[in-house]
Amino acid sequence: MKPELENMIWDKAETLNRDDLAVLQLERLKRQAAHAMNVPFYKNAFAKAGVTPDDIKSLDDIRRLPFTTKADMRENYPLGLMAVSRDDIARIHGSSGTTGKPTFVAYTKEDMKTWSNLVARFLVAGGLRAKHIAQVAFGYGLFTGGFGLHYGIETVGAAVVPASAGNTPRQLMLLEDLGVDVLICTPSYALNLAEIAAEMNCIDRLKLKFAHFGGEPWTEDMRRQIEDMLQIYAFNNYGLSEVIGPGVSGECIYRRGMHFQEDHFIVECINPKTLEPVAAGEKGELVITSLTKQAMPVIRYRTRDIASIDDSPCQCGRTGRRMSRVIGRTDDMMIIRGVNIFPSQIEEAILRIEGTAPHYLIELSRPGALDIITVKVEILPNIFSDRMSEMQNLHDRLVREIQNVIGVRPNVELVKPQSLERFVGKAKRVVDNRKLAD
Amino acid sequence: MKIKQLSVFLENKPGQLNIPCKALASAGLNILTLSLADTHQFGILRLILEEPDKGKEALEAAGCVVNVTEVVAVTVPDRPGGLAEILDLIEKAGINLEYMYAFTARKKDQAILVFRFEDPETAIEVLQKNGISVINRVELFDLAK
Numbered sequence: 001m002k003p004e005l006e007n008m009i010w011d012k013a014e015t016l017n018r019d020d021l022a023v024l025q026l027e028r029l030k031r032q033a034a035h036a037m038n039v040p041f042y043k044n045a046f047a048k049a050g051v052t053p054d055d056i057k058s059l060d061d062i063r064r065l066p067f068t069t070k071a072d073m074r075e076n077y078p079l080g081l082m083a084v085s086r087d088d089i090a091r092i093h094g095s096s097g098t099t100g101k102p103t104f105v106a107y108t109k110e111d112m113k114t115w116s117n118l119v120a121r122f123l124v125a126g127g128l129r130a131k132h133i134a135q136v137a138f139g140y141g142l143f144t145g146g147f148g149l150h151y152g153i154e155t156v157g158a159a160v161v162p163a164s165a166g167n168t169p170r171q172l173m174l175l176e177d178l179g180v181d182v183l184i185c186t187p188s189y190a191l192n193l194a195e196i197a198a199e200m201n202c203i204d205r206l207k208l209k210f211a212h213f214g215g216e217p218w219t220e221d222m223r224r225q226i227e228d229m230l231q232i233y234a235f236n237n238y239g240l241s242e243v244i245g246p247g248v249s250g251e252c253i254y255r256r257g258m259h260f261q262e263d264h265f266i267v268e269c270i271n272p273k274t275l276e277p278v279a280a281g282e283k284g285e286l287v288i289t290s291l292t293k294q295a296m297p298v299i300r301y302r303t304r305d306i307a308s309i310d311d312s313p314c315q316c317g318r319t320g321r322r323m324s325r326v327i328g329r330t331d332d333m334m335i336i337r338g339v340n341i342f343p344s345q346i347e348e349a350i351l352r353i354e355g356t357a358p359h360y361l362i363e364l365s366r367p368g369a370l371d372i373i374t375v376k377v378e379i380l381p382n383i384f385s386d387r388m389s390e391m392q393n394l395h396d397r398l399v400r401e402i403q404n405v406i407g408v409r410p411n412v413e414l415v416k417p418q419s420l421e422r423f424v425g426k427a428k429r430v431v432d433n434r435k436l437a438d
Numbered sequence: 439m440k441i442k443q444l445s446v447f448l449e450n451k452p453g454q455l456n457i458p459c460k461a462l463a464s465a466g467l468n469i470l471t472l473s474l475a476d477t478h479q480f481g482i483l484r485l486i487l488e489e490p491d492k493g494k495e496a497l498e499a500a501g502c503v504v505n506v507t508e509v510v511a512v513t514v515p516d517r518p519g520g521l522a523e524i525l526d527l528i529e530k531a532g533i534n535l536e537y538m539y540a541f542t543a544r545k546k547d548q549a550i551l552v553f554r555f556e557d558p559e560t561a562i563e564v565l566q567k568n569g570i571s572v573i574n575r576v577e578l579f580d581l582a583k
Contacts, residue, residue, distance in 0.1 A: 387537075395477075416502070
């Protein structure tokens, strides 16, 4: 039996009418832009764009401000984008990226409070109450998911079970023995958990009511599947460490998109080629500006996430516009089982092995709960051996090298030279058969 | 005494075995014998041809990855225990055998065994010393055809 759904608002700021919200946004944008001038990078970027914070007279003026990209974040490694003194920071997290060094993000004590409150808002919107017990099956570490949700749950006043990631039988034991009400993890992990729970015949003994999923793209089909299997309601939320972590947007009980927390962020949706805003309701790249961050303000951060925005009113009373699921990326990043992976990393791993050509194709599929990554690699004649043991060894080394880089065990298929399609210009290395867009 | 064997890489998908076979057929090259090794990821086709160099050319022209190795062929009487005796010998001599395959001669009452040794020279020496008939390519073609 699925639980009753009840609409509850955690913070009345979520229901600010659009006019008052616009006034608040403008005032905060001016302040945030002025604060960003403490960062040499933003100071230079504003100068190059020929604007100053004083030029911001209306919300539309945000379009005069320069964009910030992931490359800018990398160039300012480790903490070059901080707008406060090191003495004032209270927490450092990092992006889940696996390319060499992470992108660090810092929080002041006040930032931590803001963040916890933003997470609390979407958790409450999606059923969490102070009386509940919530289990966090995100990894606890640099990744913002684990601690972000942890603090949000504490802010609501519910009990946290900080299970962290992995060890599914143990997760199920905790869920069952502690009578956990709310599950927090990636959707693919939830599906995996549900399948194992079904095999172990323990679903009936679970008290789970709600789940909050994030950290990777998923679909309505997956939602239905997980909800049917576990007899729960599953909610989607969105965020990224470069901006704050989880807490940028989240679903209410009506689940018609994720409400942006617009008193803390200005979200634009642009055409990634022309950089112009797309028409209302059209797909585009989300660009996010923080309004209240102290340690690391972000100005017009290009998320590379493709989604659309619905500005029609929602009956829950929240006034934040709602974003669709993330339906794609502007770059070639893949998210596999919650881990960010770039094809170039797989290429590096392949090239570490002599005798393989730099011709490869990555195929992603999701036949069951988990993403499967298949890497097709062309072999070169000089490595081909008549001995099965040598060929098997080559195959196994490829699996190992790729797994070392991406953290997920791939299927590796050796293919003949010249059998993979050749590209003039930018190669298409990834075929995603996961059907993430509904 | 060594004999050239061609190995061809096969992807694990339908129709892959047909590609080298067709290439040899249209070049008019006859296959004396073959063996196929496979895992669920890929396969290796091993071929003995009368004209291996031409075969290699034809296969490569058809887009196949080809590897040439030297194997050792011996004949044994086609009766129970014929193979076991030789394997015993190989084992006792401590010779490293990678793989082998067998077929029967058309003309005589004999089986032909094809061995891929790590060290074919030593293997030939040991086999011959023990009275095993190691055959050269001319003899092989004569027996097989």
